[in-house]
Amino acid sequence: MAGILDLVRKNDSYRMKTLNLQASENRVSPDVKEALSSDLASRYSHIMPDGNNSYGGAGYFEEIYEKTQSSIQDLYHVRYADARPVGGHIAVLAAIMSLVKKGDTIYSIGSEAGGYPGYQKEYIPDMLSLKTEKIPYLPEQQEIDYDSMALAVRKKKPDLIVLGQSAFVKPYDLTRISEIAEESGSKILYDGSHVMGLIAGGRFQPDASSRADVLVGSTHKSFFGPQGGLILTNNLDLIPKIEKNLTWMTMDNMHPNRVAALGVAAEEMLRHGKEYAALVEKNSHNLGKALDELKIPVRFKPWYSKSHQVLLSSSMEQDFVKFSNGMEESGIIVDRDGRIGTSEISRMGFSDMDRIADLISEAQAGNNVLKRVADLVSSLRIEFWR
Numbered sequence: 001m002a003g004i005l006d007l008v009r010k011n012d013s014y015r016m017k018t019l020n021l022q023a024s025e026n027r028v029s030p031d032v033k034e035a036l037s038s039d040l041a042s043r044y045s046h047i048m049p050d051g052n053n054s055y056g057g058a059g060y061f062e063e064i065y066e067k068t069q070s071s072i073q074d075l076y077h078v079r080y081a082d083a084r085p086v087g088g089h090i091a092v093l094a095a096i097m098s099l100v101k102k103g104d105t106i107y108s109i110g111s112e113a114g115g116y117p118g119y120q121k122e123y124i125p126d127m128l129s130l131k132t133e134k135i136p137y138l139p140e141q142q143e144i145d146y147d148s149m150a151l152a153v154r155k156k157k158p159d160l161i162v163l164g165q166s167a168f169v170k171p172y173d174l175t176r177i178s179e180i181a182e183e184s185g186s187k188i189l190y191d192g193s194h195v196m197g198l199i200a201g202g203r204f205q206p207d208a209s210s211r212a213d214v215l216v217g218s219t220h221k222s223f224f225g226p227q228g229g230l231i232l233t234n235n236l237d238l239i240p241k242i243e244k245n246l247t248w249m250t251m252d253n254m255h256p257n258r259v260a261a262l263g264v265a266a267e268e269m270l271r272h273g274k275e276y277a278a279l280v281e282k283n284s285h286n287l288g289k290a291l292d293e294l295k296i297p298v299r300f301k302p303w304y305s306k307s308h309q310v311l312l313s314s315s316m317e318q319d320f321v322k323f324s325n326g327m328e329e330s331g332i333i334v335d336r337d338g339r340i341g342t343s344e345i346s347r348m349g350f351s352d353m354d355r356i357a358d359l360i361s362e363a364q365a366g367n368n369v370l371k372r373v374a375d376l377v378s379s380l381r382i383e384f385w386r
């Protein structure tokens, strides 16, 4: 039996030969990897509210931590950035605990409309004893039904409106939503997990941090970072609550190597984020169009997508697993939820979406394109870092 390290190496070489089109994933730069595997991987640092660190030897890390928070504040134009959450879900939990209390009502988008499963009744709402209602949604337009939402919010006055989806390709009308929320005194949490890299590059929903009370999200989907989460806000009154709900409530060690790697990724984003995010958006539209022309059923013709993913038609829903398995045989990696992501190929600076659509279509027709995929992937190099 192979040892773990052998398997790790096998996975590395396998993933270097395959084309990754998973919307939740991206590739990190060699600099980010270096920070991840540094000495910091086994360290602690806890800066307490009085400013003292309960661990020693953390001098360099304290500097890293401060610089990381500051780069992230610059990227998202916010007054407070918390880089400690070890995942998007942890960031969500701490943010919700800071915005509502037991018995309060939250509004979120149902999972049948691409909403994050964590917001469905049996997960976070049950865990935090919250009531939950669904935001009215028009799946065919990939849009909130704003008029119905306004009526429902006026009647029920939810304490918190949670926006953001795991499968979404269109930004919201946040001007309208903030008017609705203001009237009922509801707060807004924007979960940008999937689109944090696009927002950092000024695309998709650049008004998320200014319109929402709190913007949270993952650092590794469309963003350049290692796996982790962020909590961002301009409301400084929330800071003590966020502090309270992180350390010893939802997490302990913040994983200093992860924070350092995130800091490196944030610097890459500051240098290249605009160009990268524009390429992701263009690639998604072009991939949708090219797939449609090859009769792969994709949604939302003629605009297809304004984010980092293209959604397969729900007519294929029973076959999402079959589709994914078929692609995998040809070295094309997609998830089993009908999403095709463009973050990672954009990170490689690639823009020939006709070529990718052609490979997908050939694989779908049962022609194994493993060799052609490996040839394409071997010509790609990570970009947007130094």
Ligand SMILES: *Cc1c(COP(=O)(O)O)cnc(C)c1O
Pocket (backbone or CB within 6 Å): 024, 087, 088, 089, 090, 092, 116, 118, 164, 165, 166, 191, 192, 193, 194, 217, 218, 219, 228, 229
């Ligand atoms: C992926 C996702 C999360 C969870 O993020 P992790 O970083 O995997 O913990 C939360 N919310 C949404 C909308 C997501 O898509």
